Amino acid sequence: MATDEALFRSLQERGGPPTLRFYGWEKPALSIGYFQSTATEINLHHCRRDGMDVVRRPTGGKAVLHDCELTYAVVSREGSPFFSGNLVENYRAVCSCLIRAFAELGIEVTMARECRHGEERGMSAICFAFPAPFELLSRGRKICGSAQVRSRGCFLQHGSILLDFDAEKSCRFILPSEGRQAELCSHLSEAVTSVRGETGEAIRPEPFSGIVQRAFETSWNVRFAAKELTPEEDALKNRLLETKYRNPAWNLDGRIQGDRFPSEPFAAFSDNLPGRI
């Protein structure tokens, strides 16, 4: 999460080409939307009991259990050759590439045309319970959830591509309306699918990330070059880890002293490599 934001902030300050990044999680973890309440939407008791980390995203949307999935991130300026200044068009541009990747696996995926709200069924805390417009569906069931943050003419879109899905596990860590756990679980099972659910076969995140990268390259007629974080991005990432993404005040309460909108970089770290055009 810190790397995603460091790339986003750095692009605002220094410019540069679009970045496509893939990453996984050392162990299953819950990411929650920028405005979500852990008090009313997350089952913190179960998270603490089972050692489930909770991290608050810089992007919108609802809670995602990162387990059997591939997380992607796209960071770009709006108004680049690949993206307009229009929020929805940018969603569409990224999701078109993802659709191409799913097609490589023989999965027919379409964009949702309208938002299917989950409030009335007590599902509103869960990202995968209902699609926003232009999110990805296979046979009407959500297979990838995405969210954005935009600032100063740049955007970060990241999302979770489901390789497999365990509705019961998601429900365990996200609060449904009182006493409706079974109903929530049943609804989620019907509303969500995964690569395994569609093909009957498991796929590892690494080969699928290669398929997704090639889909972007084919769609945009470009080649990505693997790049490490710059020293400035590394430094900013470290600072964000320290002050924000390892800080319970941010992750649980959405509060933070300074660095809410960091712009000045500092000191270093490195893990997954971003690919830049």
Add this chain to the structure above:
Amino acid sequence: MPVFSDDLLYSREHVWVRVDGDFATIGITDYAQEKLGEVLSVELPEIESEIERDEPFGTIESAEKSVAELISPVSGDVVTVNEDIDDDVGIINSDPQDTGWLIVVEMKDLDELDDLLDAKGYHDFVLQEGEVD
């Protein structure tokens, strides 16, 4: 078709300013709310906090699961926050350039206003973004 009111100044970050002496009332433009779609949540600075020109002073989340940072057009101290938004965040969509205002700032440097656009300048600016007739 978005509204471009003649009595406002506009930033290139799609924020409007209504000036009254040293005080600036700030909100998002009608064009911006159209681009954002249905606003679900807003985070604004606390009264007496200090904001800087060209720096984020708050965030808005829309139904498309996008968080947009609000970039301040002026520097100064926040003196008032629109509490009506707590009751009905929808006024940012329905009346962004009047009752849907966000904050009032006591400005530190009135010269910063010189960098803002008038209604025609802002209209031309968004025309370049290609989404207004």
